[in-house]
Amino acid sequence: MNPLAAPTPIPEILLVEDDVELRREMAAYLRDNDHLVHEAGDAASARKIMAERAIQVAVLDINLPGEDGLSLCRSLAGDGGPAILMLTALGDPIDRILGLELGADDYVVKPIMPRELLARVKAMLRRRPPGPAARKTNIYRFADFRLDLAARQLRAPNGAVLLLTRSELAILSALLDRDRQVVPRDELIALLRGDETEEVGRAVDLHISRLRRKIQDQTDRELIRTYRGVGYMLDARVLAE
Template sequence: MDLQSLILVVDDDPDLRKLISGFLGEHGYRVIAAEDAAQMRRMLDEHRPDLVILDVMMPGEDGLSAARRLASEAGPALIMLSALGTDTDRIIGLEIGADDYLAKPCNPRELLARVRAVLRRRQSAGAPSGNLYEFAGWHLDVVRRDLRDPGGTFINLSNGEFSLLRTFVEHPQRVLSRDQLLDYARGRDSEVFDRAIDSQISRLRRKINERTPAELIRTVRNEGYMLLPAVTRL
C-alpha cells in the first residue's frame, strides 16, 4: 500500500466524493475530501496533499479557475474530472496545467490507474539521486546506515532505530501513526516492532537528545509521532 501519498478529492457531489474516497482508501491511499474550491484551499493549507482530484463543474469558483491557481503556485499533482469529455475540454484542462483529465462517469479502476501513473511521474521527475538526508544539522546516509550529529560524530543505531529514523526523514513534518510507522519500517527490516515501537522511538530520541537540546521528534497525543525539522535530500 502507498501510505505516503495523500489525495484530496474535490467534488460537489457527496455520493461521488464518498465513492472515490472509499475506493482509493481501500487501495492504500490516505484520502481527504472537499465540496468546493474554497474548502479545497483550506485543505491545501492544512494538509499539503500530494495529488488533487478536481471536478470541473462546481458551484462558486469552477474547477478550471481553481486548476489555474494550483498550476500558478506549483501545487500538487492534479487530475481533473468532468462531464465535459470532448477533446477540446481535455486539451483546455491539460493546457491549464492538469497532469491528467478524465471524463465522468469514469471507472474507479481507471481512475486508480491514472492516480498511480501521475504520482509515479511526479516522484520520478522530482526524485533526487542522493541517499544522504540533512535535518537540523544532522546527516543520515541510508545506504551506509551512517548517522552523524551536527559535529560530525557517528551515532550507532540498532536496526530498528535506523528503520524508524529513515521513515521519519522520508516523511518529515507529518504526524505518523504507529500503524504507519510499522508498515514503513517493517518493510525494510525483519526486526519486529509491534510491541516495541514506543521504546524504539524513546531510545532513538534519547540518542539524539544527548547531542542536541532541540526537540526533533515530537509525540502527538493520541495520533503518533512527527519529525519536526525540515529535511533536505542531498
C-alpha cells in the same frame, strides 16, 4: 524488515467533487487501496485543505459550485502545487484542452470507474520527480537557466521564476538527462501515462508546446527542438550542481 526503517508515507489525495455520492464512492475506493483521501465539495474547502496538508495529487471536477475547477486548477498549478487530474464531462473536449493548458497533468471523462481512477492516481504518483536520495543533484543549469527540481521552479536568465506543472517538469527532466540527445516521443508518452493512446500523444505535444513557450519567452534561442516522427531534444549544454 528493518524495524528502525522509516515507514513509507501514505500518498495524500485531494478529491474535489460536489456530487456527494460519487465523491464518497471514489474516496472509499482510494482509501481501501492505501491512500489518504481528503474530500471537498467546492474550491474554498479545497484551498483550506491544501493549506493544511501535503497533497500529492488533486482530483478536480470542472463543474463546481462557485469557483469552478478550471480556476482552481490554474491557481494550484501556478503555485507549484500537486499533480492535477481533471474530471471532465462526456463529449466536452474544450474543457479537457483548457484544463491541460491551465496546468492539469491528466484528465478523465466522467463517469469513471473507481478502479480507473486509482490507476490514474498511481500513474501520477509514479511519475513524480525523484526525491533528493534518488538523484545525485536537484539543480541543473542550461543556457543560463537554472532548474530546481525540489522547488519545481525554473529560473530564467533575467531572474524571473517560471513555475512548471508536474508533466512539464517530468518532460524537462527527461530532456536534461539526455544532454543534447533526442528523447523519443514514445518514451515521453510512457513517462506521462504508461500507454500510447492518441489522447496521451496529443497531451505530450501540448505540454511540450507550453514548456517551449515558457522558455522561449525568456531567450532568443530555440532550446527545445522537434525531430518530426522521432522525438524532442534540448539543444543546450547541461551542468549539474
